[in-house]
Amino acid sequence: MFIVEETIAGPEAAQIPKQRGESLLDTAVRYAEERHWDVFPGTWLEAVDGTQRCSCGDGRCSAPGAHPAREDWAAQVTGSVTVARRMWSKQPTASILLPTGRTFDAIDVPESAGFLALARMERMELTLGPVTCTPDRRMHFFVLPGAAAKVPDLVRKLGWTPASLDLVALGEGSYVAAPPTRFGSRGSVQWARRPTPANRWLPDVEELISPLAYACGRDR
Template sequence: MEETIGVTSAAQIPKQRGEALQDSAVRYAEERHWDVFPGAWLESVDGTWRCSCGDAGCPAPGAHAVRDDWPTQATGSATVARRLWAKQPNASILLPTGRTFDAIDVPETAGFLALARMERMELTLGPVTCTPDRRMQFFVLPGAIAKVPDLVRKLGWPPATLDLVTLGEGAYVAAPPTRFGASGAVQWACRPTAANRWLPDAEEIISPLAYACGREARRR
């Protein structure tokens, strides 16, 4: 079951309900052919949610890798994914970037502004996540991490001035319905569908993203 939460006239976040983490992880591997691996999870300690890693100051409670060799643990096999989450049903779902997709990470306010512009421009989008720490990740074809800095410069923006980060090889994103900290779960701003199976190149969407991040930088 999904419930949509109104955010802007241009975008609504589909909220997933009642779907087990294991089912989601298996579906990502089976239907999207994304590699997945289990990460940390949240535990209730004296009525307070804490990260399973045990670090009271964990910067990403419930949504980070727990093993240094996570790149070798990540799997695109639905069977293996089912087995991994059977061992720890509460584990977060983490998706490595730099394999079947890269991700462009921006502040939520800039992300929704960019989504509105992309809608007007009739651009084709891939999946987009929205996290409880108010970030959004736009899925694009692999190789974006090498392209984006030059693309941003050509648009007239010094990359260091924008809160825009490209995640490629060696990084990962948390996938819905992973809970992140005490404020909620990762959700889809643009959920995976048959229509967006083919991802855009970073060059196709970088202009509205850079513009939105530039506006956000000036506002701050």
């Protein structure tokens, strides 16, 4: 079970669990072993003249320490505990990235809309999967694979055009950064809803799209 040692109050009375005291290597291994999630190592942070810089070398990197380190990153993806342990042993500070379109897709929304949607989902007693909150103020809702293909039509049926909402479905060919990956000096990715035995079975995007679209519409 994932251990939470501290919580941070968030909007709409939500609590964001914050992981502490565990290495990136151990966490990556547990994602593969306990959740059967595929993982791959990304970039990492390096101290340059007293400043944390991304290992990619780009001084203007938009996600320092939290993006793929190679163009062929898909070739690194693994669900093997042994392989994951070996990769992070080589680079212990590498970010933990999870490919979407495999064991889950992710619905990417602004943090403000995400917390609003979470509050509404709880009132509706909807089943939720894990949800992350990133330092660049985005939230990712984990749902069953296939969501990326469904979302545009689902949004249209609700009366919105896909381009009008800041709501993106991440599927095959995309990825999300997993806790406790750090984004430069902005902080680390955290769980808004941590993985537990109770949410091992993910919801279909059709169950969540209405509150998410509504929240994004209000957030415009």
